[in-house]
Amino acid sequence: MKRLVELPAEDRLTARAHVLVRALGSTVESNERLQRVRRALDAPKSRAVPGWALRVALAVALLAVTAVAAAGPGRLWSALVSVAPAARPSAATAPTTTPSARARLLTPPPKADGAPLDDDSTPVEAIAPASPSHRAASPHLPAATSSSDVARVHEAAMALRHDGNPARALQLLEAKPVNGPLAEEALALRIEASSARKDGQASKLASAYLARFPNGRYRDLAKSTLSGRAP
Amino acid sequence: MPSVPPSTAALERPTWSGTAEARAPFLSLKDFEELYSAYFHHVTRWVRAFGCPPADVDDVAQETFLIARKRLAQFEGGNAAGWLYRIAQHVTRAHRRRAWLRRVLHRDPDARASTNGASPIEALEQREARAQMHDILSRMTERRRTAFFLFEIEGYTGEEIAQLEGVAINTVYTRLHHARREFMTLLARSEGEEKTP
Numbered sequence: 001m002k003r004l005v006e007l008p009a010e011d012r013l014t015a016r017a018h019v020l021v022r023a024l025g026s027t028v029e030s031n032e033r034l035q036r037v038r039r040a041l042d043a044p045k046s047r048a049v050p051g052w053a054l055r056v057a058l059a060v061a062l063l064a065v066t067a068v069a070a071a072g073p074g075r076l077w078s079a080l081v082s083v084a085p086a087a088r089p090s091a092a093t094a095p096t097t098t099p100s101a102r103a104r105l106l107t108p109p110p111k112a113d114g115a116p117l118d119d120d121s122t123p124v125e126a127i128a129p130a131s132p133s134h135r136a137a138s139p140h141l142p143a144a145t146s147s148s149d150v151a152r153v154h155e156a157a158m159a160l161r162h163d164g165n166p167a168r169a170l171q172l173l174e175a176k177p178v179n180g181p182l183a184e185e186a187l188a189l190r191i192e193a194s195s196a197r198k199d200g201q202a203s204k205l206a207s208a209y210l211a212r213f214p215n216g217r218y219r220d221l222a223k224s225t226l227s228g229r230a231p
Numbered sequence: 232m233p234s235v236p237p238s239t240a241a242l243e244r245p246t247w248s249g250t251a252e253a254r255a256p257f258l259s260l261k262d263f264e265e266l267y268s269a270y271f272h273h274v275t276r277w278v279r280a281f282g283c284p285p286a287d288v289d290d291v292a293q294e295t296f297l298i299a300r301k302r303l304a305q306f307e308g309g310n311a312a313g314w315l316y317r318i319a320q321h322v323t324r325a326h327r328r329r330a331w332l333r334r335v336l337h338r339d340p341d342a343r344a345s346t347n348g349a350s351p352i353e354a355l356e357q358r359e360a361r362a363q364m365h366d367i368l369s370r371m372t373e374r375r376r377t378a379f380f381l382f383e384i385e386g387y388t389g390e391e392i393a394q395l396e397g398v399a400i401n402t403v404y405t406r407l408h409h410a411r412r413e414f415m416t417l418l419a420r421s422e423g424e425e426k427t428p
Contacts, residue, residue, distance in 0.1 A: 001382075001389060001404055001407060003382065003383055003386075004383050004411065004414075005383070012422075013415060013418060013419055013422065014415075016418060016422060017414070017415065017418055019360055020360050020363060020364045020367075020418070021364075021383055021384060023357050023360030023361050023364060024360075024361060024364050024384050025384070026276070026384055026385050026386055027272065027275050027276045027279055027288075027385060029272045033275075033289065034268075034271045034272070036289070037271065037289055037292055037293045037296070038267060038271075040293050041267075041293060041296055041297060041300070181329060215289065217286065217287075
């Protein structure tokens with residue numbers, strides 16, 4: 001049987017088919033590539049999450065989201081308050097209990113280290129600095145939905161891309177190390193979020209990325225971060 | 232004429248065939264080295280034929296060999312190419328299933344196609360041709376697409392594809408016949424669509 005490109009290009013379609021087949025071209029053999037992948041085979045690799053575990057995690061996350069959605073806002077609030085009593089004193093010290101102030105109180109502070117802010121227009125954060133118990137009480141940190149790496153990484157991506165909130169994205173990604181198939185995505189997201197926050201961690205993360213994934217999908221992002229260019 | 236027909240020596244004249252016994256109980260790591268050297272380039276071709284994006288071919292090939300190394304003790308000898316081919320097929324399928332999430336999380340890095348030093352116009356034409364080709368191939372069934380890709384693009388012979396797929400040679404030629412007809416139909420439709428404003 002003759003190959004398509006060996007047939008005479010008698011009509012326009014066959015000629016076009018020749019062009020398309022040639023445009024794709026056969027795989028180019030490269031010894032450098034062969035050796036690079038061989039070296040990567042022996043390199044220590046983080047344990048991949050098995051497929052069944054990923055499916056179970058997704059199912060659990062889906063159930064949790066459904067449960068949260070089914071619960072009314074008031075019931076959710078009372079459930080959160082009863083689960084995290086340590087958050088109550090902080091809330092009590094707030095000078096005002098207007099809905100906006102409460103919302104700001106429950107929003108994670110923009111600085112992860114909890115340093116007081118100079119801006120006088122944000123007294124609530126200064127009065128109630130972030131504490132682990134406070135973070136646990138925040139309705140903006142749905143611990144149930146972020147029980148799996150997939151849900152957490154997806155939520156971080158949405159926070160960064162959709163909400164434009166790199167602080168929250170970083171908080172989600174740094175709460176627990178992301179391993180398995182999404183480790184690379186998580187690290188790349190952290191680089192982006194750190195770059196957006198300009199917290200000085202981006203180059204460190206970029207170096208870590210290049211060391212761990214020298215041929216990774218987001219190496220351009222890491223390299224541009226290291227060279228100081230905007231990704 | 233095909234640009235450069237690939238070397239299929241490893242398939243025609245296997246450098247690695249397990250052990251002398253038909254049912255080798257155990258294979259050492261030395262066997263893996265031979266397996267890797269003999270089949271690495273083939274695996275990269277196969278995963279491409281299975282529809283793996285070019286940027287991910289190395290990753291999928293690496294994963295294929297990781298699994299092969301782990302399961303080496305279970306391999307009973309014989310058709311090493313077919314054994315690796317099936318592993319590569321499973322790994323590529325799993326990779327494609329995960330790909331949607333990667334696309335959601337990040338802008339697709341595969342969009343940056345290499346231009347190979349061509350002029351901007353040539354590069355644009357190449358990119359358009361590749362995109363059209365991928366579009367057509369994505370509309371074909373997996374079996375036909377794989378046979379078409381291995382035969383027409385990667386330059387494998389019908390016998391080699393039959394050996395890999397573990398089917399009769401006539402089955403391969405039937406698939407190729409239907410694949411080519413489907414390809415030309417889809418191409419005609421694609422060209423017709425391009426004409427309409």
